[in-house]
Amino acid sequence: MRWPLRWPAISPRLALAAGLVAGFAAIPLFYIALRAAAADPEVWRRLLQARIGYLLGNTLGLAVAVTSGALALGVSMAWLTERTDLPGRGVFRWLLALPLAIPAYIGGIVHLALLRPRGGVIPQLLAELAGRPVAAPSPLGFWGAAFILTLFSYPYVYLLSGAAFRSLHASLEESARTLGRSPWRTLWEVTLPALRPGLTAGALLVALDVLAEYGTVALLRYETFSSAIFVQLAGRYDRSAAAVLSGVLVALAVAILWAELRAQGRARFTQMESGWRPAPPLALGRWRAAGFAVAAAAVFASLLVPVAVLLAWSVAAVTDPAMLAAVVRTGSQGFGGFVWNSLWSSGLAALLAVTLSLPVGLLAARAPGRLARFISRTCQVGYAIPGVVIALSLVLLVNRFLPFLYATPLVVVVAYVLRYMPQATRASESALSQLAPSLEEAARTLGRTALQTLLQVTLPLILPGLLAGGALVFLTSLKELPATLLLRPAGFDTLAVRVWIWAEDGFYMQAAPAALLLVLLSVAPLAFLLRREQGRR
Amino acid sequence: MLEVHDLTKGFGREEPPAVDRVSFTLDHGAILALVGPSGCGKTTTLRLIAGLERPDRGEIRLNGRLVAGAHTFTPPEQRQVGMVFQDHALFPHLTVEQNVAFGLRGRPAGQIRATTGEMLELVGLACLHRRYPHALSGGERQRVALARALAPCPLLVLMDEPFSSLDADLRGEVRQQVRAILKARQVTAVFVTHDQEEALYMGDRLGVFQRGQLQQLGAAEQIFQAPATRFVAEFMGNSDFLLGRVTAGGIETALGLASQPSPLPPGAAVEVALREDDVSFEVGEPGNGVISERFFRGAFNLYRLRLDDGQILHAHRPHTEIQPSGTRVRVYVNAGHPLAVFSAGQGVGGAG
Numbered sequence: 001m002r003w004p005l006r007w008p009a010i011s012p013r014l015a016l017a018a019g020l021v022a023g024f025a026a027i028p029l030f031y032i033a034l035r036a037a038a039a040d041p042e043v044w045r046r047l048l049q050a051r052i053g054y055l056l057g058n059t060l061g062l063a064v065a066v067t068s069g070a071l072a073l074g075v076s077m078a079w080l081t082e083r084t085d086l087p088g089r090g091v092f093r094w095l096l097a098l099p100l101a102i103p104a105y106i107g108g109i110v111h112l113a114l115l116r117p118r119g120g121v122i123p124q125l126l127a128e129l130a131g132r133p134v135a136a137p138s139p140l141g142f143w144g145a146a147f148i149l150t151l152f153s154y155p156y157v158y159l160l161s162g163a164a165f166r167s168l169h170a171s172l173e174e175s176a177r178t179l180g181r182s183p184w185r186t187l188w189e190v191t192l193p194a195l196r197p198g199l200t201a202g203a204l205l206v207a208l209d210v211l212a213e214y215g216t217v218a219l220l221r222y223e224t225f226s227s228a229i230f231v232q233l234a235g236r237y238d239r240s241a242a243a244v245l246s247g248v249l250v251a252l253a254v255a256i257l258w259a260e261l262r263a264q265g266r267a268r269f270t271q272m273e274s275g276w277r278p279a280p281p282l283a284l285g286r287w288r289a290a291g292f293a294v295a296a297a298a299v300f301a302s303l304l305v306p307v308a309v310l311l312a313w314s315v316a317a318v319t320d321p322a323m324l325a326a327v328v329r330t331g332s333q334g335f336g337g338f339v340w341n342s343l344w345s346s347g348l349a350a351l352l353a354v355t356l357s358l359p360v361g362l363l364a365a366r367a368p369g370r371l372a373r374f375i376s377r378t379c380q381v382g383y384a385i386p387g388v389v390i391a392l393s394l395v396l397l398v399n400r401f402l403p404f405l406y407a408t409p410l411v412v413v414v415a416y417v418l419r420y421m422p423q424a425t426r427a428s429e430s431a432l433s434q435l436a437p438s439l440e441e442a443a444r445t446l447g448r449t450a451l452q453t454l455l456q457v458t459l460p461l462i463l464p465g466l467l468a469g470g471a472l473v474f475l476t477s478l479k480e481l482p483a484t485l486l487l488r489p490a491g492f493d494t495l496a497v498r499v500w501i502w503a504e505d506g507f508y509m510q511a512a513p514a515a516l517l518l519v520l521l522s523v524a525p526l527a528f529l530l531r532r533e534q535g536r537r
Numbered sequence: 538m539l540e541v542h543d544l545t546k547g548f549g550r551e552e553p554p555a556v557d558r559v560s561f562t563l564d565h566g567a568i569l570a571l572v573g574p575s576g577c578g579k580t581t582t583l584r585l586i587a588g589l590e591r592p593d594r595g596e597i598r599l600n601g602r603l604v605a606g607a608h609t610f611t612p613p614e615q616r617q618v619g620m621v622f623q624d625h626a627l628f629p630h631l632t633v634e635q636n637v638a639f640g641l642r643g644r645p646a647g648q649i650r651a652t653t654g655e656m657l658e659l660v661g662l663a664c665l666h667r668r669y670p671h672a673l674s675g676g677e678r679q680r681v682a683l684a685r686a687l688a689p690c691p692l693l694v695l696m697d698e699p700f701s702s703l704d705a706d707l708r709g710e711v712r713q714q715v716r717a718i719l720k721a722r723q724v725t726a727v728f729v730t731h732d733q734e735e736a737l738y739m740g741d742r743l744g745v746f747q748r749g750q751l752q753q754l755g756a757a758e759q760i761f762q763a764p765a766t767r768f769v770a771e772f773m774g775n776s777d778f779l780l781g782r783v784t785a786g787g788i789e790t791a792l793g794l795a796s797q798p799s800p801l802p803p804g805a806a807v808e809v810a811l812r813e814d815d816v817s818f819e820v821g822e823p824g825n826g827v828i829s830e831r832f833f834r835g836a837f838n839l840y841r842l843r844l845d846d847g848q849i850l851h852a853h854r855p856h857t858e859i860q861p862s863g864t865r866v867r868v869y870v871n872a873g874h875p876l877a878v879f880s881a882g883q884g885v886g887g888a889g
């Protein structure tokens with residue numbers, strides 16, 4: 001619900017604060033654009049000839065495949081759990097969302113270990129059974145990357161479409177029935193088209209994630225812009241080439257983000273107002289078993305297999321004294337150190353992101369208009385700047401303007417804030433837009449100043465919304481890999497970094513306890529978010 | 538046209554059924570208004586007729602065809618029943634024109650265009666056919682919903698509180714338009730409302746619901762003059778009830794003897810329904826009660842009267858006649874027609 005504008009005028013201080021936040025959020029984008037434009041024409045020519053077409057094809061191909069896969073899987077799972085009498089749908093609602101706690105590269109590590117062509121568990125098993133090598137599907141390359149990324153990004157679409165299915169008025173489907181449509185035709189002609197803008201927005205967020213993904217594609221040896229930029233930065237130290245590639249990647253991402261914001265806007269029109277009534281679930285009849293099998297397969301591949309394998313490896317690692325020693329102490333750092341680094345950097349990033357999002361949210365909710373919309377959209381650009389690009393721009397910026405920050409963990413935190421602030425901004429805006437301005441006006445007429453009103457009335461009421469935004473930033477920062485790898489000072493290892501380094505060297509079992517802990521740490525904020533989401537039904 | 542027999546539907550074992558053994562029939566071209574307080578089962582009855590709920594027991598026939606029974610259940614898409622929902626349920630992704638054409642699928646394109654145009658003409662929205670629902674006002678949405686329900690020429694149109702989402706001043710106007718449209722096309726309709734005035738305006742016949750049961754079905758005048766139960770008298774017309782006792786000569790009450798015959802044996806306890814226009818009073822001692830409050834209603838004054846035994850009655854008086862609270866009065870019955878009498882909530886004799 002949107003409340004009408006009743007604030008007498010835009011407070012200049014609020015507008016200034018929000019403008020500063022937007023400026024901060026937009027810095028990496030502009031800086032990369034500048035560096036890409038200013039790069040040597042020779043570098044541009046070389047890359048255009050040899051690399052950009054190839055990378056564009058690879059990146060877009062993967063983005064399209066993963067987005068369609070996640071859309072198909074996410075929407076069908078949401079439909080099964082929200083609109084049908086699927087057996088065990090209460091449990092499935094949780095299980096289907098939980099893969100969000102598993103970073104795609106960890107899922108990739110597990111599936112790679114099971115399926116890789118030489119030495120993988122399943123090919124070996126098949127060869128033993130058959131007495132000769134048997135061709136098993138390989139997780140490497142395009143299809144492998146598409147499979148893994150679909151498996152671990154469909155929950156975004158699943159959660160968004162689940163909420164959309166729940167928000168849809170039962171009467172909409174019922175009127176389609178009275179106008180002569182069968183349940184199946186109603187789904188295709190009314191339900192899905194009515195929800196399309198919201199689903200499109202969810203799918204485009206997945207596409208942005210694919211553009212930003214580094215760990216999985218590097219692991220599965222499929223080259224995209226992100227992994228190519230990473231190689232330029234970490235291996236060849238060619239910042240000019242990295243800037244050019246980043247410029248192209250960000251241009252692509254900004255176009256997708258623009259489409260996403262448009263879809264979001266249209267979704268508002270198709271949202272129904274009040275008077276929600278639960279729609280009776282559709283009886284699947286003889287399709288019940290099939291529906292159950294599909295949902296169970298999704299849970300099996302995206303949740304049960306990774307968790308079970310990580311558990312088994314962890315048990316093996318902990319029971320082997322030599323390996324246990326390696327897990328507990330690596331160089332000068334102990335296991336506790338990684339955990340602490342992960343927690344404080346993600347926690348601080350969440351706190352900063354939420355704090356910075358407040359003036360933006362306040363401005364958008366209380367003084368809607370062109371300025372507020374411009375600022376709010378500028379704060380969304382973090383979605384369009386992949387971790388490797390944030391890292392590149394921060395390396396360059398910090399070196400030049402803030403050398404005292406260089407090689408401190410704070411740069412890592414700043415990268416998280418820049419990358420994930422859009423999530424906090426959206427949460428704050430939605431929490432504030434649901435708060436009636438009359439509540440604040442009442443506080444003012446009862447003798448509170450604007451600041452007192454903010455502290456005593458507004459903040460306590462929007463706190464749950466802010467916590468949700470913070471939980472989301474914390475969760476995604478915890479999983480962040482490429483920016484952390486590129487920006488961290490020597491010796492600053494987080495859980496994600498440790499898992500990656502061990503796994504890259506092939507020490508899967510040694511990486512398992514850290515990976516498992518990372519998943520478990522992610523479950524807490526995720527459970528909070530899911531409970532909140534389900535409480536809205 | 539529509540025959541409903543012994544219809545029963547419950548939503549849980551502990552609760553009493555939402556619709557409890559309801560039976561009625563409706564002739565072609567008539568409008569039936571189902572009225573009752575919220576949660577009385579009228580909306581569930583409508584949804585059972587539409588096929589949106591499955592009855593636990595009972596039968597529904599449309600044009601003589603059994604659509605719901607012990608072993609039959611026709612899904613809503615095959616019933617040819619149009620429905621106008623409380624929230625209008627316009628498809629947000631379709632224009633006004635596409636919404637109205639939605640139920641015409643499978644007909645020739647020319648016919649779809651003609652029918653859609655005719656329907657939009659009928660509800661006066663032809664100029665808005667390209668708009669999306671979110672760009673319409675409440676009254677316009679209401680009319681699109683009606684046009685969409687009427688377009689496929691359904692056997693029956695069901696309307697679930699269709700005016701409740703409209704502003705009060707718009708409601709009267711839209712109501713008038715809708716009734717005119719339904720009558721002009723001789724549509725058979727069942728209409729649900731909790732507003733007695735709306736029911737009186739819209740319905741050729743009224744059905745009064747309470748706790749899942751159809752208390753009374755009949756013409757509006759019949760329901761007003763001869764309410765079948767105490768609830769009907771109370772809900773339709775805001776009656777007060779005066780305790781009485783049957784005697785040989787009539788019914789003895791605090792206001793004296795009402796000389797009307799009763800089938801009950803002498804000594805039986807009854808209640809007599811009195812509307813505010815059935816009661817009058819004269820100022821003066823000793824009297825039998827006092828004025829406890831006066832409500833100025835513009836065209837008349839409504840007085841609340843407390844009888845000496847504590848019973849409360851209401852009386853109409855001209856707007857020029859103003860008496861202060863506390864005035865002693867003699868209250869008397871001034872009905873000019875037999876009074877409705879109830880024993881244990883059920884109507885007995887009297888006007889019935």
